[in-house]
Amino acid sequence: MTTPNSTSEPRSGARESDKIDGAVLKISSVVVLGAIMSILDVTVVSVALTTFSQEFDATMAAVAWTMTAYTLALATVIPATGWAADRFGTKRLYITALILFVIGSVACAFAWDITSLIAFRVIQGLGGGMLMPLGMTIMTRAAGPDRVGRVMAVLGIPMLLGPIGGPILGGWLIDVASWHWIFLINLPVGLVALAAAVRLLPKDEPSPSQTFDVVGMLLLSPGLALFLFGVSSIPEVGTIASARVLVSAGLGLALILGFVFHSLSKDHPLIDLHLFENRQLTIAVTTTTMFIIAFMGAGLLFPSYFIQVRGESALAAGLLLAPQGIGAMVTMPIAGRLVDKIGSGKIVLTGLPLIALGLSTFTQLTADSSYLLLTGSLFVMGLGMGCTMMPLMTAALVTLENEMIARGSTLMNIVQQTAGSIGTATMSMVLTNQLLDRPDAGTAIASREEPAIAEQVPQPMLEQGFGAAADAFAGTFTVAFLIAAVTLVPAFFLPRRRSTPTTEDVQPAMMH
Template sequence: MTTQAADAAGSDKLDSGVLKVAGVVVLGAIMSILDITVVSVALPTFQRDFNATYATVAWTMTAYTLALATVIPITGWAADRFGTKRLYLLSLTLFVGGSVLCSVAWDIGPLIVFRALQGLGGGMLMPLGMTIMTRAAGPDRVGRVMAVLGVPMLLGPIGGPILGGWLIEAAGWHWIFLINLPIGVIAFVLSLRILPKDKPQPSESFDFLGMLLLSPGLALFLYGVSSVPGEGTVAAGKVLIPALIGLALLVSFVLHALRKEHALIDLGLFKNRNLTISTTTLSLFTVAFMGAMLLLPSYFLQVRGETTLHAGLLIAPQGLGAMLTMPMAGRLTDRIGPGKLVLPGIVLIALGMSAFTQVTADSSYVLLLGALFVSGLGMGMTMMPIMSAALASLTHQQVARGSTMMNIIQQTAGSIGTAVMSVILTNQVLNSPEATAYSAVTQGQVPASQVAPAVLDQGQSSLADAFGHTYTIAVVLLALCLIPAFFLPRKRIEKAPDATDEALPVAVGMH
């Protein structure tokens, strides 16, 4: 072990080598996560410029998600086989190349295809980044590096709508993709120089059968789930058929993986109690929180009539609150365990969201922004400590597979959460003729002059009520997260016996 690595091993602080690696990984993660939120803002523009329906342009989001689901499962094996640095550079190349192609799309069809290509690269960036950073810092400092990796997760929801709204208004929708080119080039050059040289481990043979079951299974299941809001019901053929086929493939994969010694995803990791409890908590939390995040900009846009840029700015207090607590939570997780942070964090998020269960058409912005800030404080104490709890007790060899599995679970739960909240909100709106009429006006489908002012006023109030009822469901789901979170470790997590300091030397040196 080098002197620098030895010093790192004996210190709780993140040394300069780890921080350089973290900076490179965060740059790539910011680019990937920002892209998701930026594109969500551009959907109305795509509708107008390509003369397409909302259901059609929504596939620019769905295609990206499906590509992510397809490529994430093979990331752990590929990282072991070819090395994380090489795979990370390939991911950046695919993502930036897809971004450039998206910027020159001449119709909605090619744009959807190019978004899928972009998703193939974006799907590998986050699990690879988690693997690189966890190996670089070693098991004793997982909480701190997870806090660093949480930065893009905060900047995405804050900066995405703001950046997207500004770019579309100032330069056109093409630039929400072109902006990735300079960032991607910088990230590629820095990755080439800073990330440690690859030391691929002798890898077991590739689980082709597992891939043929898991990747299409995830893609079909998420396709069905993603189709629920557009169909308005779970019983539609477009929802049920792909979702059931996907579910059957996923069940088949589980049965296959339990019998195979070196499966694509190592389900044996669930023998680790911390990982099992953490993934259960993360699943429930992601369903509730990601679904609720979807509603925030929609309320400000549809009920309050704010511009896209203003809606993005109004959501910012949540990210600011998280920025205050996340660094502290990262330090404390490594010392006192995640349980003592996650439980109060979930309570704070639920308290903040409770204000939105009572939301009206003229609720005080001071109250709402304060509630978002409180919710953000809880957010900073929750997601990264949960992920730290899952990864801290894994061995050096298990980290790539563990981070891949966590990303699959998070992606699937997020898709389910957004679909569930979308359906609940849509049904609430459809149950109110006034809210339906008001929504049609705010979305430009019907001129305001054709609707009586009294109906518009009543419709605005009914639409606000629909958001309030939907937020009530989100708060209940968050409260359920307290059950598995109660079993998270409340003391420092001991690293696995063979998770030695061999992980540390990769943090140092320029290559």
Template sequence: MSTETTPTPAGTAPEKLDRGVLVVAGVVVLGAIMSILDITVVSVALQTFQREFDATPAQVAWTMTGYTLALAAVIPLTGWAADRFGTKRLYLLAIVLFAAGSALCALATSLPMLVTFRVLQGLGGGMLMPLGMTILTRAAGPERVGRVMAVLGIPMLLGPIFGPILGGWLIDAASWHWIFLINVPIGVAALTYAAIVLPRDHVEPSETFDWLGMVLLSPGLALFLYGISTIPETGTFFATKVLVPALVGAVLIVSFVPWALHRRNRHPLIDLRLFQNRNMTIAVVAMSLFAVAFFGAGLLFPLYFQMVRHEDALHAGVLLAPQGFGAMITMPIAGVLADRIGPGKIVMTGIAVITVGMAMFATLTDTTSYAFLLGSLFVMGLGMGGTMMPIMSAALATLRDHTIARGSTLMNIVQQVAASIGTAVFTVLLTNGLQDAVPTPAGQAAVFGDVFLVAAVLVALVLVPAFFLPRRKLAHQVDPAVMVGH
């Protein structure tokens, strides 16, 4: 088998992650840190790009949008490519693409060049996360999937917290080029580490490639996300610039569904037959709602500190740190408990805690004490540590072999699309609210409070699908329906 150890039969897996799994986890975490840090580090450099390239906010936003669209386009290909070429080879290629894209970004002399090289970065970055999830899940076996998801969740949570801090410091201490150059030595280390540690691939005879699926799904996702990401610029969904690409993308995505389920299509680009697995379906619904609410609202926190409390980018990033510390406390505990008693109770508890923290932010004013704000962020971090990775565990724990690669690819697409939709929705809510508000700190704070209330309600809605997640130790076997077509 490639890159995986043979899973131990149910009930006999060791309680703790052994050294071999932890070594593999180190490779995956290093790759995830590169990918996730880069997204958040660049977010604090947008004003710098405006000055350097004499560009408008809408133009420099393409440095973020181009990366996101590349992610959306390449993620669907990852499951097939992992089966065809092996996870180790593909992971090494993803690291090379990402590091090379980073080096070229640092050398860019114009905004179009920078956007082009960000797309190259995104092609590598889009493969790192689903491949990492596949490698870890196979290495640990299904009984310990909660623990390995907790390990992988660390960079996913800490990236958004410490990325702005690192980005602000690099820009102030050196120049914007260093937010990209820093990825090069990390990439070299990750490439060397992965080449040594990951076992050789033993690829089975290749599946046929779903060309029609690629023509429908990859451009469909890219067009749909392009339209959605343009909403903040236009202020409305009904602008032609938003509506046309979003609708064309939606039509392509919808057209992919019957083709993916057709009995003649034995190896679809994204295996929608996985939805015949009840746990996967519920986890996808829960992840969709959660990503819209939590990641969408995530952009509000630094904006509040910068716009209402007049903090600079570096200090706004520092003030978000309690959220990461809270997650660090609960995430390892949640991983163990999800394996032992099932993810359902853990996720419901985490969602309830996040809702409390978000509701606390809904009461803020322009003079709310920093102790209250930091305490609210800490509470949300505690809940976050018990939410996202247990949802992932519920989705992947009953899968086997190459269905793991397909399942992790599906979950990453869902998360990426939902987070993009959430970001657009909350940006529009905030922008429209601020246009109608009294232009004072108190007026602006009131708008933020209203939008945080919406976020709290949306987070609370995740309790509905979370209620149906497994609330006892998962029986680690594949639903036969999952294997249809393989």
């Protein structure tokens, strides 16, 4: 019987050795450099928002667009990445993305007002949006199906460093230099990554036969951008029942639905939705979506609690989050090796309970909760995260044939970006409503930024307000905890043995 692997070019490195060889490690180093820059720039700007507001004399609502514009640019460019990787080759496209990202970074450093900074963040996001899906494609192809788990663990490093290292790096650069350096730091790193990509990435073998799905691009990219714009607007307007939210998100969903019907009837769509006929990929996508909504949503709350309720600086808050990254760094390499041997199901079902356990502590927050307890809980969450994020990616991609990997990794990155935006918007809205129900909490939080308020309000009232604010955060963390707990349901159906491409897995997608 002829298997799919016998009729297509085998993936490099397949079954010859289960160890990660030097060639794959060199490729990994290039990909990790690019991914670190892209993901760090999602979070590094978060600590500079107040600085931007003062520097450019802009409102916080306007300044927030420096983050939102970057996110929307990521979502817009990701759909075309799979096709472009097949058409032009991953190496050429990766180098192009690096150049675009570095140009955008340098331009941001020389922005003269808030409008120019937002525009340059879009350029930066267009380059950054291609780096992660391309990196996943390059590494998966280089490693082969028997080592996907381990290379995904390597690629998980920047996913950890982004939310943890971003606030620390941003706070430190602003303290010792100026806000310009949170962007200029990408220039030397980007040049090193560019030189390494030219020298170390494997030669391209593009497939020019497929035509570009123009209609799909015109439906999906604006659809994603409009939907995420609507969702991202929820914290600012304070309610879902706003014309800005409903019209934007509704129109975006309509375009996305149009893309679904278009994709299912086209031979070579922008994103091949026939991939969902692969049961394992579908389960992995469902689990990933729920996990990221809970995890990324909670991730937004941690620094806010430390800064707004406990009065810590941005740098101190970033350092308090470090145990989460340390925990993930402990388990991620181990999980990567085990996934390749026993499948992703058992690993994820170990990680999710650890995440829920860590989150449970934050559902009981007070204004003076023990830092030892909180950092210990973050460490436990990190242990769980190391067993969850990249094993889910591996579960989705390991059963795909070589020619489907670019499309599969693009699909997973769209899922990540969308779920992350939904998670942060949901938790922001819940927290905002919790705080609105406790007016004294808002007064206490405002006193952190305005010393005059602290002088006018009696200390007992401030302490009561901080207690109320902690209750608001606890209530919001409870929502994240419940979502994380429910994520165990789809995770239960993940494979609990080693997975490789089979005729059953790949044939539906190949037929289309």
